[in-house]
Amino acid sequence: MTAPPLVVTASPHLKAPASTPVIMWTVVATLVPIVGAAFYLFGISSLLVITAALAGCLAAEAVFNRQRTLPDGSAVITGLLLGLTLPAALPLWMAFIGGVVSIALGKRIFGGLGYNIFNPALVGRAFLMAAFPVPLTTWSAPISSVWTMAGDNFALPLMSADPAAMITAATPLGLAKFENTHSEILPMILGTRNGSLGETSVAIILLCGAYLAWRRFLNWRTPVSIFATVAAVTTIIGFFDPSRPTALFMLFSGGLVLGAVYMATDMVTSPTTNKGRWIFGAGIGVLVVTIRFWGGLPEAVMYAILLMNALVPYINRVTQPRVFGTPGRLTRQQKAEAAA
Amino acid sequence: MRAFGFMHGVHPPERKELTEKVAIRRMAFPGEVVLPVRQHAGKPAKTIVKRGDRVERGDTLAVPDGFISSPVHASASGRVAAIEQWPHPDGSTSEAIRIAVDSHSVQVPRLRLVPDWQQLSSQQIVQAVQDAGVVGLGGAAFPTHVKLAPPKDAKVDVVLINGAECEPYLTTDHRSMVEFPERVHLGIRVMLKALGVSRAVIGVEKNKPDAIERLTETAPADCDVTVLPLTVKYPQGAEKMLIHAVLGREVPSGKLPISVGAVVQNVGSAAMIGEVFETGLPLVERIVTVTGRGLRRPSNLIVPVGTKLRDLLDYCGGMTDDAAEILFGGPMMGLPVANLDTPILKGTTGVVVLTRDEVRAQRSYPCIHCGYCLDACPMFLDPQHLGSLARAGRYDEMQQHHLADCMLCGSCSYVCPSNIPLSQLFQASKLAVRRVAPAGVKA
Numbered sequence: 001m002t003a004p005p006l007v008v009t010a011s012p013h014l015k016a017p018a019s020t021p022v023i024m025w026t027v028v029a030t031l032v033p034i035v036g037a038a039f040y041l042f043g044i045s046s047l048l049v050i051t052a053a054l055a056g057c058l059a060a061e062a063v064f065n066r067q068r069t070l071p072d073g074s075a076v077i078t079g080l081l082l083g084l085t086l087p088a089a090l091p092l093w094m095a096f097i098g099g100v101v102s103i104a105l106g107k108r109i110f111g112g113l114g115y116n117i118f119n120p121a122l123v124g125r126a127f128l129m130a131a132f133p134v135p136l137t138t139w140s141a142p143i144s145s146v147w148t149m150a151g152d153n154f155a156l157p158l159m160s161a162d163p164a165a166m167i168t169a170a171t172p173l174g175l176a177k178f179e180n181t182h183s184e185i186l187p188m189i190l191g192t193r194n195g196s197l198g199e200t201s202v203a204i205i206l207l208c209g210a211y212l213a214w215r216r217f218l219n220w221r222t223p224v225s226i227f228a229t230v231a232a233v234t235t236i237i238g239f240f241d242p243s244r245p246t247a248l249f250m251l252f253s254g255g256l257v258l259g260a261v262y263m264a265t266d267m268v269t270s271p272t273t274n275k276g277r278w279i280f281g282a283g284i285g286v287l288v289v290t291i292r293f294w295g296g297l298p299e300a301v302m303y304a305i306l307l308m309n310a311l312v313p314y315i316n317r318v319t320q321p322r323v324f325g326t327p328g329r330l331t332r333q334q335k336a337e338a339a340a
Numbered sequence: 341m342r343a344f345g346f347m348h349g350v351h352p353p354e355r356k357e358l359t360e361k362v363a364i365r366r367m368a369f370p371g372e373v374v375l376p377v378r379q380h381a382g383k384p385a386k387t388i389v390k391r392g393d394r395v396e397r398g399d400t401l402a403v404p405d406g407f408i409s410s411p412v413h414a415s416a417s418g419r420v421a422a423i424e425q426w427p428h429p430d431g432s433t434s435e436a437i438r439i440a441v442d443s444h445s446v447q448v449p450r451l452r453l454v455p456d457w458q459q460l461s462s463q464q465i466v467q468a469v470q471d472a473g474v475v476g477l478g479g480a481a482f483p484t485h486v487k488l489a490p491p492k493d494a495k496v497d498v499v500l501i502n503g504a505e506c507e508p509y510l511t512t513d514h515r516s517m518v519e520f521p522e523r524v525h526l527g528i529r530v531m532l533k534a535l536g537v538s539r540a541v542i543g544v545e546k547n548k549p550d551a552i553e554r555l556t557e558t559a560p561a562d563c564d565v566t567v568l569p570l571t572v573k574y575p576q577g578a579e580k581m582l583i584h585a586v587l588g589r590e591v592p593s594g595k596l597p598i599s600v601g602a603v604v605q606n607v608g609s610a611a612m613i614g615e616v617f618e619t620g621l622p623l624v625e626r627i628v629t630v631t632g633r634g635l636r637r638p639s640n641l642i643v644p645v646g647t648k649l650r651d652l653l654d655y656c657g658g659m660t661d662d663a664a665e666i667l668f669g670g671p672m673m674g675l676p677v678a679n680l681d682t683p684i685l686k687g688t689t690g691v692v693v694l695t696r697d698e699v700r701a702q703r704s705y706p707c708i709h710c711g712y713c714l715d716a717c718p719m720f721l722d723p724q725h726l727g728s729l730a731r732a733g734r735y736d737e738m739q740q741h742h743l744a745d746c747m748l749c750g751s752c753s754y755v756c757p758s759n760i761p762l763s764q765l766f767q768a769s770k771l772a773v774r775r776v777a778p779a780g781v782k783a
Binding site: 005006007008009010011012013014015016018019020021022023072112113114115216219267268269270271272273274316320321322323324325326 | 350352353508580584590591592593594595663664665666667671672673674675676677678692694698699702705706707708709710711712714715718719720721722724725742745750753754755756757758759761763764767
């Protein structure tokens, strides 16, 4: 008998089926229905804006593609998520630059996938928000047909859109903040309200998130913690100041659901311990309510998540579970004994 | 069925269906057996035979060197062909005694007296177990008699018998429990007597209901032996996890089970002690699961210790054309072996032959901090942090983060979606730590 050639590898020799590309591409797949909803609600402009953001991300990833990271799918997630946080009428060149910044400054300069501190899509959006505050907060009026352009998407680079070319309409959060008008809840759940491309289709986002949680590709503790904290803090403040929006309004308005399900759960930039995930979510919830109620902007989810991203290494360190067979956190005396 | 378990851990595919219903058969004697003097934890045995000596099956070839050591016996009658360095399953070589098996011999061992264990003192039982060369048959091969002679100040109140067999593929213990439950119980009674303890618990994963049933049926009425179903989870058979699941006691970091009053023995070792006091024959053969999709005829076999891998595989119909990797032990902690002359040792629980598409050789991705490894680690370590420290060579920090508590079970590597070889990194780090601070020198 001649033996076949044998190989030698390190144990373990079995491998759980979920791999990093599988996780990434599954997340991409669950974003497709949300993109579809954006097309239905905001028309052809939505696809153009999302494609431009995606193209920016992929271009940047390709330029920095030293470790052949393009196929792992993470840049596609960043591109889609960035696109979904933008308004329909944004000039495409801005979306493209946002994508480039997401990958280049949000991820690559830290060392690529796994090493970035901040959620790359939100870094890109924060950059756009700082550079182009007006286009980023200009919301076009509802469309008459999906083939109607929402605004001047094809504005030339370095040019802003012609404001006269579009009719605007406010978001529920903007109405609450600047005009003290409270929108109805039902359209907010169905998605027929104004806002960023991907943030309005709350029901679809929750369904996709539930699927990812079931596959264990996102940890349910983070969004649950965010929702619970936002609801609790809003309710408590409501006791003192009844003119404030209700908890339901806070949950379904703005980018809270999209941010809680897809951005705060980004594995790279969220805690690795379960206790840490609860704390991380609670921190985001408190910041969201604080910024929305007392900040200068109607929307707060982006900054809340970015701020909490910065705390993740610390949260991880202080929430490590007790190692089996050890007495837990060492008392000062035990530390002295160990040092002796 | 209520089952007892531990926190964290993983659920790898069991793959036991290949052999779990296959009755144990006896393998024919091969033409040559090779017996390394280093088959157990502790000091290697000292060879007392020389080239050309005629030996009968069961004769002592090498004697223990001190208390934490174990003798080696001839597993077949024949002539000592050579004493030389020979490939060892751990990848190194060891002094080994090669015996050319006498093909005309009927392989009946010399007549020997079988002591009545009920008449023996604790010390005599311990001596008899050492003389028989019994070591832990679950894989670690720690000399069994050492655990039966705890230090005087230790208070042992229970003997735990490990029948979890949580490694995928392996069915060695499963078949022993189903086919030789009386032997297991005899071994337990001998151990209880040696330790002066009255209570024993056999922990069996509940995916082996037939084993639980057989052990319960045959349990002796006159002593306190219970069979406890355990959750099916890896690494349920790890000593500390088993003790936690069965007794709810946590072995302190860096301590032995004896510090919480427990002595843990593998169910195969119990059956072996039973056999020693039944037949008087020392440990010259063991039950081995030979399995895997890369093997034509998966089997549970009684194999003479020292049988070469080549002979064992041939006896099981040989490897398939797409066979690619051979493991000694299970797939989670087993060692890859590429030399077909490597002998089966006392501690070899199984041989698994993987096919080409089962071999794990995918590319690694950067750590994405998914936290899966934290949820998998049964010791509640932070494998992803330890992994990045290992890559940076920061071994001192790793020790502060409890590297010593890692038992290399491989759960973290199993779940890692980025395919980072965590347990391999930890094994290398442990070696590096030992090199920097040799035993006895305080770091």
